[in-house]
Amino acid sequence: MSDLRCLESVRAHDDAINAVAADCGVVYSASADGRVKAWERGKAGAGAHTLLAVLVARDGVSWNAVAASGDAGAAGRRVYAAGSDGHVLAWHRHGTRWSLACDVKAHAMAVLCMCMAGDLVCTGSADKTIGLWRRQPCGGLAKVGAVGGHEGPVKCIQASLCRASNGYMVYSGGLDKSIRVWWVPNGANGDERP
Secondary structure, eight states, rough: OOOOOOEEEEEEOOOOOOEEEEEEEEEEETTTTEEEEEEEEEEEETEEEEEEHHHEEEETTTEEEEEEEEOOOOOSSSSEEEEEEEEEEEEEEEEEEEEEEEEEEEOOOEEEEEEEEEEEEEETTTTTTEEEEEEOOTTOOOEEEEOOSSSOOEEOOOEEEEGGTEEEEEEETTSSSEEEEEEETTEEEEEEOO
């Protein structure tokens, strides 16, 4: 692998792939073809990725972001996808099977980006807002709040857990050519505005 060569090319979707995420040997792809798929790398030496599941198929929806929890803590191992219809979906993973845990209308317009840090899920939208959500043990998402400030669609978002300060730094970038920095206290819940 030291020669930086492409190891494999997978014909995965019928339209543009907008996002990928990886967790425990599974790669998730989100596409403008209305599908979110799960892929598994072949056995040692085989190299080929095989389709494990189509998590969702919605005609007319472009899935713009996908994130995998990467942990099996209190909220369990989850996969999240965000779409052009403003929805965020979550699945609970059981080995190589998935069950839909929630379907939330997160924004009035398309969700363009999403990230996770600890139990915080952040979404950025064409509606110029950022949605802040807590992962729930039951698989759902509890809304912490929504913040505005961008003068255009929010195209990228990243969050970082700050243990010393007991909260999260959230960074967003938008079509308004600005980077915004937000502080979300760890104790924020659905009754508080961050």
